Amino acid sequence: MATVALSTVQRTPGQAAWRRFCRHRLALAGAMIILVLVLGSALGPYFLPFDDTYIDIMKRFAPPLSGAHILGTDELGRDVLARLMMGGRVSLSIGIVAMVMAMAVGIVVGAFAGFYGGAVGAVLMRLVDAVLCFPTIFLLLALAALTEPGLVTTTVLIAATAWMAVARVVEAQVRSLREREFAVAALAFGSSNLRIMFRELVPNAIAPIVVAATLNVAKAILLESYVSYLGFGIQPPAASWGNMLNNAQIYLTSAPWLAIVPGVAITLAVTSFNFLGDGLRDALDPRMNIP
């Protein structure tokens, strides 16, 4: 077998995307930070001698690095690091689960609207436009006020206010992919509409969907912090990064670390997911193929 020596290295699209992603240093840093936050929240509590809800009234307001409590204690003498880790479990899980739910709704609405177009598409997309008219925080708080606060409600409500952007992305993709040869071929084979939508069109739009999903996690973590900070999300004694800030304002003068620590965690997580999304966009979209 004669082989031809090529001067260029052959790469699959996946390898090329991976290389482009690795060149995006901020996205890589984001991915690392997310990994650290996830592992820290998942495993950290097992290595800590303190429980996140253990109240030690004698040790209230211990500043960070002042003793056994690395990040200090709060107004009830609870260990801030333990609460940060347990809060991280809650906040990060809400971010991921709300994203999955928002993606599911957004993909289905977007696929139907983009595939059928016409009256169906118009009605669905006008619905998206209408929900987008409500400022997210107003809608989220109004819905939260009408329901029992808690982990499940908070997650569902965040998903309910975050699916529209995904629907728009998917609709645009499906509408343009629908006209392509492979879609027409699938139709000629006699594939059902549902099969064409979800086995042919949506998988081909996976790149923008993955980017939207990543940015959606960032948004969901941010929204959780807003509702919980305002008292309508995760309820104490359970910790979340948002509700740790709930009482922080009162003690701002005497115990500023109570405000600073969870805020840094939220900012770090949200920034990381945003940079990751940015990097994925550059990596997965070959049209943006710039050195």
Add this chain to the structure above:
Amino acid sequence: MARYVANRLAQAIMLLVIVSAIGFAILHLAPGGPLSQFAVSGQMTQEDLDRVTRQLGLDRPLPIQYLDWFGRMLKGDWGKSYRDGEAVLSVISSHLGATLELMATATIIAVLLGCWIGILGALRRYSVFDTLATVGAMIALSIPTFWFGLVTIYVFSVKLGWLPAGNRQTVGDGSFLDLLHHLIAPAMVLALVETAMWGRFMRSSMLEVINQDYIRTARAKGLPEWRILTVHGLRNALLPMITVAGLQFPTLLGGALVAETVFTWPGMGRLFLDSIGYRDYPVVMGILMFSATMVLIGSLLADILYAVVDPRIRVG
């Protein structure tokens, strides 16, 4: 042009109908629905409740109730606050001024600063300034507004003592300087996210314009660089910013709610949260509908204004 405006107006009215239907659905999601104010007191028997249900027409089919409710909304009858019986629209309007003041100030800061950063970033693409601005904008968009407010209070009020920690004015004082002094911190906090957004959009708009053929033509004619950038470049790059203003409006409103909470600013956002705390559903619903309508009108105005200044849009 008239056709474009009519078209856009029809779309906006259709959206308003859907928005109101969503609002109506949320209203009926409330525990006890519109009857909750009577149910809460616990002093009414089931018979009383049934009678009120009939009197208020709540036993009629939902579509009829919706039309009735929508009609009353159009006439300006938005119900009465549970708290003090005041008409919802007048409660809202008495808090609107403070919110608009905050939003307008933040927008002015954001537009000036954001456009400057965006333009400079586009002209010196991939420079240190541009990179820092891009990364900074991403971080600014990721910081929770309320937390940035807390940090601002800690630094400028607690540590430095330069700015008041909240409220719109000192009690007994109400001079322009006092108002301004109170306005700085919340406006700054609200402007952070806005500045980042404006900077990003301005940068990409300017980048698109300076790569156009007519800019090359202007260069070929030998025009001075400042003239190319301002008269030919900036004038065109600023046009899409009208759309950005419309798109940014919901974020701005939501940000105002959060900033008002942190700085105990007596605006619509603060009123919204207080009303939620009191389970004052008519006011909650009123503000929800009011803000959605404002967003709707904002984007309609932005679209029409854009079509006025940029005739290319009307064709599409």
